[in-house]
Amino acid sequence: MKWNKFRIKTTTEAEDLICSSLMELGIQGVELEDKIPLTQSDKEQMFVDIMPEIDVDDGVAYINFYLEEDEDKGAVLAAVREELEDIAVYANVGEASIEESQTEDVDWVNNWKQYFHQFTIDDVLIIPSWEDVQPEDEDKMIIHIDPGTAFGTGMHETTQLCIRQIKKYVTPDTVILDVGCGSGILGMLALKFGAKYSVGTDLDPCAIDATHENMEVNGISGEQYEVMIGNIIDNTEVQDKVGYEKYDIVVANILADVLVPLTPVILAQLKPGGIYITSGIIDDKEQTVVDAVLKAGLTVLEVHHQGEWVSVTARK
Numbered sequence: 001m002k003w004n005k006f007r008i009k010t011t012t013e014a015e016d017l018i019c020s021s022l023m024e025l026g027i028q029g030v031e032l033e034d035k036i037p038l039t040q041s042d043k044e045q046m047f048v049d050i051m052p053e054i055d056v057d058d059g060v061a062y063i064n065f066y067l068e069e070d071e072d073k074g075a076v077l078a079a080v081r082e083e084l085e086d087i088a089v090y091a092n093v094g095e096a097s098i099e100e101s102q103t104e105d106v107d108w109v110n111n112w113k114q115y116f117h118q119f120t121i122d123d124v125l126i127i128p129s130w131e132d133v134q135p136e137d138e139d140k141m142i143i144h145i146d147p148g149t150a151f152g153t154g155m156h157e158t159t160q161l162c163i164r165q166i167k168k169y170v171t172p173d174t175v176i177l178d179v180g181c182g183s184g185i186l187g188m189l190a191l192k193f194g195a196k197y198s199v200g201t202d203l204d205p206c207a208i209d210a211t212h213e214n215m216e217v218n219g220i221s222g223e224q225y226e227v228m229i230g231n232i233i234d235n236t237e238v239q240d241k242v243g244y245e246k247y248d249i250v251v252a253n254i255l256a257d258v259l260v261p262l263t264p265v266i267l268a269q270l271k272p273g274g275i276y277i278t279s280g281i282i283d284d285k286e287q288t289v290v291d292a293v294l295k296a297g298l299t300v301l302e303v304h305h306q307g308e309w310v311s312v313t314a315r316k
């Protein structure tokens, strides 16, 4: 199916007002293009630590929206133009021109799958749920994964750094906390390496379904793990539910700027002697995380690098 794409040229001042008017008209899923840098909270949610170069904000913004080919675009465009005129009375909407084009229907949710194929991390074969295991790989530890829209195929360097550290420190008595579990890959591998129990947390609701699905596909029963939504950094309900001095290992593959406030919280969740594995650290933030770990009173055991990413492992 083809879609009609509309591009409104406006100002950064008016973009929020126009977006909410479009939503009131029933237009869902608008795209914004402007030169305003991401906020700290945007970056944390999007797992972005290296910002692309953007030009200086010139106040111009573009708002894209899409209508199905058979929708009455004349009526919708008339309503949009009316809204733009109303907003122009009290805000600078700039040019407020609307450019029209057509676009192919692309399956954005599933399109990335063509780039995700089976691969190995040491002796672990990670295989997407839509591929088959080759006979020569049947002796490997096999993990089937479909991250859905959650993060965590295992292909990212930061995940691989965590997997190696988990394998090193897991014992049959290990209870592990996986903060920012995404697809559930780290907790799941810990259980496959022999851990007793895994608790995962994430801010992203997609992570909950993805973790349940991946655990099930890999034959892990609901008695071996739990997963919860919420921000352990500032939500005491989540902290209480996760439990204190309970974990032999806490793993967190999140950005350095999140690891810094997370570390003192994690200290309370770790058993004395417990291991804290951090990753997701871009190389120029290595010292920031090491400092946060030391400040919390942990002892740094190991620092590993892969590409431009760093993992710091410490002991309580």
Ligand SMILES: C[S@@+](CC[C@H](N)C(=O)[O-])C[C@H]1O[C@@H](n2cnc3c(N)ncnc32)[C@H](O)[C@@H]1O
Binding pocket: 044, 045, 047, 150, 151, 152, 153, 154, 156, 158, 159, 162, 179, 180, 181, 182, 183, 184, 185, 186, 201, 202, 203, 204, 207, 230, 231, 232, 233, 253, 254, 258, 280
């Ligand atoms: C890089 S992904 C890691 C996913 C998976 N653990 C892995 O290693 O592949 C980071 C995850 O942390 C989550 N996240 C970010 N801040 C968080 C917080 N304060 N508490 C819990 N999860 C958080 C994100 O939603 C995302 O799913």
